[in-house]
Amino acid sequence: MKKTIAVIGLGKLGASIALSIASRGYQVVGVDVVKKRVDAINSGTAHLDEPGYAQLLKKYKQNITATTDARKAIEQSDITFIVVPTPSHKNGSFANSYVLQAVKNIGQALQKKTSFHVVAVVSTVMPGSSIKYILPALEKISHKRCGIDFGYCYNPTFVALGNVIQNYLSPDLVLIGESDIKSGDILEKFYQNLVINRPQIKRMNLINAEITKLALNTYITTKISYANMLTQLCDALPGADVAVVTGALGHDLRIGHKYLSGGLPYGGPCFPRDNKALTAVGKKHRIRLPLAQATDRINRSHLHFVIKKIEHYLIPSATVGIIGLTYKENTSVLDEASGLKIAQALIKKNYSIKAYNLPLIKLVGRIHIDKKIELCQTVEELVQQADLIIVTTRTKEYVSQITRGLIKKVNNTIIIDSWRILPIEKLPKSATVIYLGKSS
Numbered sequence: 001m002k003k004t005i006a007v008i009g010l011g012k013l014g015a016s017i018a019l020s021i022a023s024r025g026y027q028v029v030g031v032d033v034v035k036k037r038v039d040a041i042n043s044g045t046a047h048l049d050e051p052g053y054a055q056l057l058k059k060y061k062q063n064i065t066a067t068t069d070a071r072k073a074i075e076q077s078d079i080t081f082i083v084v085p086t087p088s089h090k091n092g093s094f095a096n097s098y099v100l101q102a103v104k105n106i107g108q109a110l111q112k113k114t115s116f117h118v119v120a121v122v123s124t125v126m127p128g129s130s131i132k133y134i135l136p137a138l139e140k141i142s143h144k145r146c147g148i149d150f151g152y153c154y155n156p157t158f159v160a161l162g163n164v165i166q167n168y169l170s171p172d173l174v175l176i177g178e179s180d181i182k183s184g185d186i187l188e189k190f191y192q193n194l195v196i197n198r199p200q201i202k203r204m205n206l207i208n209a210e211i212t213k214l215a216l217n218t219y220i221t222t223k224i225s226y227a228n229m230l231t232q233l234c235d236a237l238p239g240a241d242v243a244v245v246t247g248a249l250g251h252d253l254r255i256g257h258k259y260l261s262g263g264l265p266y267g268g269p270c271f272p273r274d275n276k277a278l279t280a281v282g283k284k285h286r287i288r289l290p291l292a293q294a295t296d297r298i299n300r301s302h303l304h305f306v307i308k309k310i311e312h313y314l315i316p317s318a319t320v321g322i323i324g325l326t327y328k329e330n331t332s333v334l335d336e337a338s339g340l341k342i343a344q345a346l347i348k349k350n351y352s353i354k355a356y357n358l359p360l361i362k363l364v365g366r367i368h369i370d371k372k373i374e375l376c377q378t379v380e381e382l383v384q385q386a387d388l389i390i391v392t393t394r395t396k397e398y399v400s401q402i403t404r405g406l407i408k409k410v411n412n413t414i415i416i417d418s419w420r421i422l423p424i425e426k427l428p429k430s431a432t433v434i435y436l437g438k439s440s
Contacts, residue, residue, distance in 0.1 A: 002024065002025055002026050002027075002193065003077070003078035003079055003190065004026070004027045004028070004029065004076055004077045005007055005018075005021050005026050005027070005028050005029070005077055005079050005080075005081065006028075006029045006031060006073040006074055006076070006077035006079070006080040006081070007021070007028060007029070007030050007031065007080075007083060008031045008032075008070060008073070008080060008081070008082050008083065008084060008102045008105075008106075009031070009032060009079045009082065009083035009084040009098075009102070009123075010031070010032035010034070010037040010038070010041065010066060011031045011032075011037075011083070011084075012048055012050060012161060012164070012333070013083055013087070013122075013159070013161075013164060014030070014032075014081075014083035014084070014122075015037065015041070015047070015048055015050075015053070016048065016053055016066060016159075016164040016165055016168070017028065017052050017081065017083055017157070017168055017185045018030045018041075018055055018162070019053060019056045019057055019165070020056070020164075020165050020168045020169050021194065022056075022060045022063035022064040023056050023059070023060045023063070023064070023165075023169075024169070024193070024194050026194075027063055027064075027151060028063060028064045028065075029064075029065055029066070029067060029071045029072075029073040029076055029077055030064060030065070030067070030073075031066070031067055031068070031069070031073045032068065033068060034065065034079060034097050036066060037066070037228070038066040038067060038068055039066075040226075041064060041065070042065060042066050042209060044057055044058060044061045045057075045314045048337030049331070049332050049333075049359050049362060050161070050162070050164055050165065051163070051165070051330050052165045052166070053059070053165065054268050057166065058151050068103035070087065070102065070106065070109065071105055071109040072109075073109075074105070074106050074109030074110065074117065074269045074406055075109055075112065075113065077117070078115070078117060078118070078120070079117070079118045079119075079120060079186070079190060080106055080117065080119050081120050081122050081155070081235055082099055082102045082103070082106075082119070082120065082121045082122060082123055083122045083123060084098040084099055084101075084102055084123055085098050085123070085127055086099060086123045086124055088273045088276065088277070089280075090237075091280050091283070092273065092277050092279055092280040093126050093277055093280040093281070093284075094124060094125055094126050094273075094277055096126075096129055096133055096134070098123075099121060099125065099129075099134060100134070100137055101132065101200070103119075103134055103138055103141070104137070104141055105141075106119055106141075106201060107137065107140070107141025107142040107143060108142070109139050110138070110141075110142035110144055110149070110150055111141075111142055111143060111144075113150075116149070116150060116151060116182070116186075117151070118150070118151040118152070118153060118186050118187060119138060119151070119152050119153070119282065120152075120153040120154070120155040120184050120187060121152075121153070121154050121155065121156075122155055122156055122157055122314070123156075124156055124209060124213055124214070124270070124274075124277075125154070126210070126271075126277065126280075126281060127207055127210040127211045127214065127229040127281055128207060128210065129206065129210065130152070130154050130177065130179075130206040130207075131206055134152070135152055135179065135206075136241060138150070138152065146179050146180070147179055147182070147183070147427055148179060149361070151178075151179060151180060151182055151186065152178075152179040152180075152183060152206075153176055153177060153178050153183050153184065153185025153187050154176075154177035154206050154209045154213075155175065155176055155177070155187060155209075156209070156213040157171070158171060158172065158173060158174060158175075158216065159171075160268075160326070160328070161225075161268065161269070161330075161331045161332040161333050162328055162329055162330030163330070169194070169195055169196050169197075169367055170196055170197045170199075171193065171195060171197070171201060172198045172199055172200070173199055173200050173216075174181065174188075174191045174195070174199050174200070174201040174202070175202055175203075175204075175209055175212055176188060176191075176201065176202065176203045176204070176209065177203075177204055177205060177206040177207075177208065177209025177210065177212075177215065178203055178204075178205070178206070178385070179206060183295060184203045184395075188201055188203065190323075193423035197333075199433070201367065201387045214274055214277060214281070214309065215278075217270060217271060217274040218274050218275050218278050218292055218295065219294075220259050220271070221266050221271050221274065221275055221295050221299065222291060222295045223259045223260060223300055224259050224265075224271075224299075225266075225294075225295045225298040225302070226247055226260075226263075227242070227259070227261060227262035227263075228262055228263070228265065228298065228302045229298060229302075230242050230245055230246060230262055230437070231262035231263065231281055231302075231436060231437035232302070232305055232437075234262075234437045234438060234439065235436065235437050235438070235439060236439065237325065237439055238423045238439050241435075241437065241438045242262040242389045242436075242437030242438065242440075243261070243262070243420055243435075243437065244307040245262075246260045246261060246262050254423065255360070258269065259430075261419060262436075262438075263298070263418045263419045263420075263436055263437065264302075264303075264306060264418050264419075265299045265302045265303045265306075265330070265338055265390060266299055266336075266337040267327035267335065267336035267337045267338055268327040268328065268333060268335055268336060268337075269333060269335040269336075271336075272335075272336040272370035274300070275293070275296040276292075276296060278292040279292045279293050279296075289302075298315070302339060303341055303342075306338070306342065306418070306436065307342060307345050307346075309416065309434075310342065310346070310388070310390060310417065311346075311367050311438065312417055313347075313388060313414050313416065313434065314346075314351065314388060315387070317350075317351075317352075318352075318387040318388055319351070319352040319353075319354060319383075319386050319387050319388075320343075320346055320349055320351050320352065320353050320354070320386060320387070320388050320389075320390065321353075321354045321355070321356070321376075321382040321383065321385065321386025321388070321389045321390070322339050322342060322343055322353065322354070322355045322356075322380065322389075322390045323355075323356050323357075323379060323389065323390070323391045323392065323393055323398060323402070324339045324356075324357060324391065324392035324393030324395070325337060325339040325340050325343065325355045325357040325360060325369075325373070326339065326340070326357055326359060326360065327339075329393055329394060329395050330357055330359065332357075332359040332360055332362075334369075336390055339355070339357070339390075339392040339393075339417075340370075340372075342390060342392070343355060343370070343373050344370065346370045347370065347373070353372060353373045353374065354373075354374045354375075354376050354382050354385055354386055354400060355373050355374070355375055355382070356375070356378070356379050356381075356382045357375070359376055360375060361377065371422070378401070379398055379401035379405060380401055380404050380408070381405075382405070383401075383402055383405025383406055383409070383413070384405050384408055387397035387411075387413065387414075388413070388414045388415075388416070389413060389414070389415045389416070390416045390418070391415060391416065391419070391421065391422065392416045392419075393416050393419070394419045394421060395421075398421075399421060399423070399426075401407070402415075402422065402427075403426060403427060403428070406427060406428045406430060406431050407428055409428075409430055410430070411430070412430050412431075412432060413430060413431050413432070414431075414432045414434065415431055415432065415433045415434065416434045416436065417433055417434065417435050417436065418436045419436075420435045420436070420437070420438065
């Protein structure tokens, strides 16, 4: 018989994880302090724009309920996943306040439980947090001993917004930091039944797992920044093309193709803050981590390079169209999004901005966007109204829509293609395409 699972935190990540688990036949109890989220799940209404979420909720509604009562959820379940925010402090380190509030509720519920219950923190925390803060709080509040009366694991996920469900159910890696062997065994068996592929499951102690989570994310950002360094180099050298260079590099198995395209800076709610967090860990222990600092610095400077490139082709009072405001495809998240940052920089220089972003259009009225950014309803509408177009998305289905819009235009239109998705040979001659990372 499958265990009952509790998930504390029903935001974009937590709700998607809860529903993914429910879709695999588990009974899931979701917990959140925001009643609107709880009511949405209980009524079968999707409160997220995550791809696949609405369909799964409709299909597996009978497997998931939600409540604001964390203690009740713990009492009914066998494993609890904590998926709450860990916002950044000014020094870059992550705050544990929301995790510790969840731990307080769990600890109080564990006082009455007689069965062994595993608590797993999914939220990204600073190395050392489990041993120094989280476990002592659980033991103090529950009046029980970890490894004997209950279990604890640090179990961060490696998912991307816009692909959470797919990434969670088909992961490359399952990372389990365990307080004791029994807890690790329980969580490993859970994942063996949950996932639909056969990922590597790596078990280790808590501190190693906490470091691994930060290390993996910061390694990816370093790779992105390296590709963007090559983007700037190729942009400056006659005949150079970053797509050709990185395409060749990726065939070396020591490097690989993933995250090596070269284009825009990384963004989103996780990557930009992870190098700062790693730097903060180093400072705390009097260790310099210059690569983490350099990666963050390169990422910020690359945005300035992109904006300067755009400004080179602009004329006064031009109307700029941006296809893709969010930090990546299939999401409405604007955190550290290049498209939005480019728009804001150009607004300061008095350019008119029009934008197209499908997830944002669906959320008009429910999400705050700068009033000086006019959202167009279609790509064709944007293309017809803009003097210069910036493509920040890698969504190739926009190619035909851009082409249709250009056919209807008389005036020449400059297009800056950040990811080089537009085939010049298929576009009207009235379009001048500038590929980022390819000398022109």
